[in-house]
Amino acid sequence: MAEPLLCVRGLRKRFGGLVATDGVDLDVAEGEIHALIGPNGAGKTTLITQLFGELSHDAGEIRLGGEEIGALPTPQRVRRGLARTFQITHLLPDYTVLDNVALAVQARQGHSFRFFAEARRDDGLRGQAKGHLAAAGLFHRAEVKVSDLSHGEQKQLELIMALAGGPRLLLLDEPMAGLGHAESEQMVGMLSALRGKVTMLLVEHDMDAVFALADRISVLVYGRVIATGTAAEIRDNPDVRAAYLGDGEA
Amino acid sequence: MRNEAMVQPVPVPVAYGPLLATLVLALALVVLPFAAQALGQPSLVPLATRALIYAIAAASLNLALGYGGMVSFGHAAFFGIGGYVVGILYQSFTADELLFGLIPGTNQLLLTLAAAMLAAGFLALVIGALSLRTSGVQFIMITLAFAQMLFFLFVSLKAYGGDDGLIIRRRNILFGLDTRDDTVFYFVCLAAAAIMFWGIARIVGSRFGMVLAGIRQSERRMAAMGIAPYRYKLAAFVISGMGAGLAGALMANYLRFVSPDMLHWTKSGELMIMVILGGVGTLLGPLLGAAALVVLETVLTAWTEHWQLVLGPILLVVVLFTQGGLRALLRRLGGGR
Ligand SMILES: Nc1ncnc2c1ncn2[C@@H]1O[C@H](COP(=O)(O)OP(=O)(O)O)[C@@H](O)[C@H]1O
Ligand SMILES: [Mg+2]
Numbered sequence: 001m002a003e004p005l006l007c008v009r010g011l012r013k014r015f016g017g018l019v020a021t022d023g024v025d026l027d028v029a030e031g032e033i034h035a036l037i038g039p040n041g042a043g044k045t046t047l048i049t050q051l052f053g054e055l056s057h058d059a060g061e062i063r064l065g066g067e068e069i070g071a072l073p074t075p076q077r078v079r080r081g082l083a084r085t086f087q088i089t090h091l092l093p094d095y096t097v098l099d100n101v102a103l104a105v106q107a108r109q110g111h112s113f114r115f116f117a118e119a120r121r122d123d124g125l126r127g128q129a130k131g132h133l134a135a136a137g138l139f140h141r142a143e144v145k146v147s148d149l150s151h152g153e154q155k156q157l158e159l160i161m162a163l164a165g166g167p168r169l170l171l172l173d174e175p176m177a178g179l180g181h182a183e184s185e186q187m188v189g190m191l192s193a194l195r196g197k198v199t200m201l202l203v204e205h206d207m208d209a210v211f212a213l214a215d216r217i218s219v220l221v222y223g224r225v226i227a228t229g230t231a232a233e234i235r236d237n238p239d240v241r242a243a244y245l246g247d248g249e250a
Numbered sequence: 251m252r253n254e255a256m257v258q259p260v261p262v263p264v265a266y267g268p269l270l271a272t273l274v275l276a277l278a279l280v281v282l283p284f285a286a287q288a289l290g291q292p293s294l295v296p297l298a299t300r301a302l303i304y305a306i307a308a309a310s311l312n313l314a315l316g317y318g319g320m321v322s323f324g325h326a327a328f329f330g331i332g333g334y335v336v337g338i339l340y341q342s343f344t345a346d347e348l349l350f351g352l353i354p355g356t357n358q359l360l361l362t363l364a365a366a367m368l369a370a371g372f373l374a375l376v377i378g379a380l381s382l383r384t385s386g387v388q389f390i391m392i393t394l395a396f397a398q399m400l401f402f403l404f405v406s407l408k409a410y411g412g413d414d415g416l417i418i419r420r421r422n423i424l425f426g427l428d429t430r431d432d433t434v435f436y437f438v439c440l441a442a443a444a445i446m447f448w449g450i451a452r453i454v455g456s457r458f459g460m461v462l463a464g465i466r467q468s469e470r471r472m473a474a475m476g477i478a479p480y481r482y483k484l485a486a487f488v489i490s491g492m493g494a495g496l497a498g499a500l501m502a503n504y505l506r507f508v509s510p511d512m513l514h515w516t517k518s519g520e521l522m523i524m525v526i527l528g529g530v531g532t533l534l535g536p537l538l539g540a541a542a543l544v545v546l547e548t549v550l551t552a553w554t555e556h557w558q559l560v561l562g563p564i565l566l567v568v569v570l571f572t573q574g575g576l577r578a579l580l581r582r583l584g585g586g587r
Contacts, residue, residue, distance in 0.1 A: 074473040078475065078476035084474060090471045091468070092468055095463075095464070102460075103464055103475065104475050106457055106460065106461075107475040107476045108476065112460070112461040113458060113482075113485065118452075122457075161475065
């Protein structure tokens with residue numbers, strides 16, 4: 001059997017006395033939408049951040065498509081096919097929406113040591129960027145400064161920029177967080193339209209969205225994966241019920 | 251969603267204002283020496299020359315500081331090294347000696363300017379490569395420290411005049427031009443400034459420039475797009491250092507003198523003040539800031555020897571009340587936002 005697209009083994013991260021990632025094993029198969037759920041503080045963001053190389057892990061392996069990427073800096077992981085969105089958006093606030101997406105397109109085209117031609121008149125960049133915006137229904141906001149966007153639009157823009165990089169594996173950290181009902185539905189629509197085209201590791205609290213989207217679900221509690229399975233399996237898993245689904249509104 | 255995709259983005263009005271302002275400014279700068287003669291104020295010409303030279307240095311610093319977000323407090327190092335290259339090459343030229351036993355001296359302006367930019371660029375590569383591993387206050391302090399090291403090095407180098415500096419008896423020569431003439435030298439500096447500002451405008455608008463200003467806004471976002479910020483920051487820092495070196499070389503020619511003063515941290519501070527005064531991260535801001543500071547200094551020194559005491563509050567008022575320096579003030583007066 002071929003190795004899954006993402007293969008994490010024995011990943012460990014300690015913050016002082018707190019073990020935020022406690023020997024995580026995780027497989028994400030090519031083409032699947034794999035949800036990662038767990039209570040607040042379980043270590044979901046910390047895990048994503050380590051997979052993306054923004055935070056170094058203390059021990060363990062991270063393989064993407066069979067290649068160990070655990071020691072690579074973020075930009076090199078991106079070039080190997082990783083992309084992420086952030087729980088709290090990180091965009092370029094002084095630039096317009098179109099500038100942001102065009103820069104993502106530019107980044108994918110190789111180095112940017114080009115000092116002369118005007119980037120904002122580069123039809124190759126702008127045209128592709130406009131295409132990405134139109135496909136996501138954000139084209140009418142192309143010339144708006146990012147700092148003037150609504151929270152929902154910023155979340156959407158992050159997804160568009162991640163996709164503009166043409167990723168093999170998309171790491172999504174709570175894409176629905178803080179969205180209204182309609183925006184949330186739109187985001188679910190966008191993600192489900194990507195099914196089969198992009199592999200996703202989806203961290204999300206909105207259980208309706210998770211059950212609607214996920215092919216498989218892993219449950220993270222106190223930095224450990226306590227269960228992995230289909231939606232039905234997870235719903236019926238007594239450990240999960242005790243540790244997570246049972247406690248509170250989730 | 252389908253409908254939205256069809257809606258055109260709101261068209262952005264083409265901004266003719268900046269273009270017009272640039273043209274008016276260029277015209278004014280060309281006419282300036284003749285107007286100064288006609289008005290019987292020939293001393294305006296060297297004053298304007300100084301402003302242009304500082305404008306080149308400030309615009310270069312602005313590329314790193316305003317566009318790239320690298321708050322360098324050590325640009326006097328590049329400014330000063332540019333000056334010393336002119337002085338040292340001139341010294342070897344008059345003594346008819348080989349510098350380091352290798353390099354013949356010269357008094358050809360094109361050669362000395364190129365050598366000054368190369369030397370400053372190399373220095374910026376070394377300083378940048380080390381200091382860009384830090385950021386924030388640490389970066390400010392480490393660039394300051396490097397510049398001060400260079401300052402003390404040249405103070406102690408008796409071969410190059412130590413504290414007293416080097417006298418350059420004659421300005422470098424350029425084709426058949428009489429560079430000793432104030433108006434001729436003014437136009438030489440104006441040409442250099444025009445090329446510099448044009449070049450920076452190109453860089454800022456290029457793919458590189460988009461990345462550079464992106465890095466200022468969020469390094470994390472740039473990394474997430476697959477762009478490693480360090481190399482781009484270093485390249486911008488080197489270009490910035492080369493520009494400051496060019497300005498230093500012109501200043502050494504203008505003064506016909508170079509001394510450790512050009513390397514002193516107060517010179518770094520002055521360049522920073524020009525950038526902030528004119529408007530951080532704007533194309534023409536450094537020119538306005540440099541002109542304002544040179545004029546203020548001239549007017550205030552004629553008035554009181556404690557001119558820096560008066561300058562301080564003026565700077566505070568400009569920075570606090572114009573929200574973005576003189577460039578922003580002008581834009582607002584011109585009916586912009
Ligand atoms: N940089 C850090 N330093 C110290 N502790 C951290 C850091 N980042 C996260 N933590 C802690 O690690 C735990 C997991 O956090 P996080 O990954 O954000 O959880 P989740 O995303 O699942 O809500 C929390 O207890 C959090 O306080
Ligand atoms: Mg989180």
